[in-house]
Amino acid sequence: MKTLPDLLHEHAFFKDMDEDHLAFIARCGENCIFNAGDHLARENAPANDFYVIRDGRVAVESYVPNHGSICLQTLQSGDIFGWSWLFPPYLWTFDGRALDEVHAVRLDGKCLREKCDADPKLGYALMKRFARIVTDRLHTTRVQLMDVYDQQKTSLDSGK
């Protein structure tokens, strides 16, 4: 059976991370399974952890009154869900809902924050990885806002 450090080691987010750091981080984690429809996070609830998605899909959603939930993005195996634990007021910004059976590693954000404060090298290594995730998501959002499919014309059609 794979240990938690093994599982983290396999995940793209922790690729090439120092083994000592990985073992250190793994001590803040636990395996978890969500069924379809379960919430990993609720908007405005305390964000004390984040999830390393190993298998399954997670919808990042926002609830719109008189309308229902709107899915902004789906995450899948290889993705990370949650960075609200990094910044005050440590509240989830969006809902996270399992779309099918989700296998994940839950990492305790409070525990990690304390470890990062105590070991700035670990903190920097982790922040660099989160910065990459944040910029990737920003890039995705910008492309979504460009609405590229609306700009296209019929294939090979000058439209004139």
Added chain:
Amino acid sequence: MIPAIFRVEERNEEFAGTVTLRIRGEAREVPTEFNPGQFNMLYAFGTGEIPISMSGSPADGNGYIHTIRSHGFVSRALADLRVGDAVGVRGPFGRGWPLDQAAGKEVLVIAGGLGMAPLRSLIYRLLSGTPEVSRLRVLYGARRPQEMLFLTELEYWSRRMELILSVDHAEGEWPGHIGVITGPLDKAEIDPDNTIAFLCGPEVMMRFCIQVLTAKALPESAIFLSMERNMKCATGHCGHCQWGPNFICKNGPVFCYEGIRRWFDIRAL
């Protein structure tokens, strides 16, 4: 250069403003062979002529199938055609997808929005087993599920190929990815030595996809894309579609990225 008269035999509205027409020559002996990726010049009488890719099976032999989005005057006139109406056809023109280079390889088909139309012909051909490929994956991105082309057919085909669907926005139960197509593309395992990628869609989408593919070490020589510019004569004479040293109508519309990289990144060219 003289259009042959075809008549609309079937008309299917894919979604608002986008139709698929099956057209058949009035003179039944008009040949309708083509290579996937080629296009015809369709003439809406009294309005004008535009290039439209074939979206049907190259093995059909039962006329041509074209998918048209109502956008300008001519495409609107074509999309408004009804069964029995006449349309002028010149073609087929251009160079299609390089099927010979796909033999034995893992094929990655990346379609965006209406870009699925010319790629459907390619998928038909690849599913027929000529050439035989070691793996076929189709990534299809669109704005919303309701604006995806040939969805029922694609889902049926997903038994024989890997299909990954992605939309920018979706409500309700949508089984695919929500986000941009580069997300699932980034997650896809690619063997850079044995993969060939075929892309068609909005140019900006192809640009972002190429960034992902090259970051995964796929050689530029293994990336092929279908370009579009304003075409008029379709035979490389009028110069309307000149793009760098190439005429899209004659040297394309399918190009190898390695050969057109210099022009691809020049703005407003």
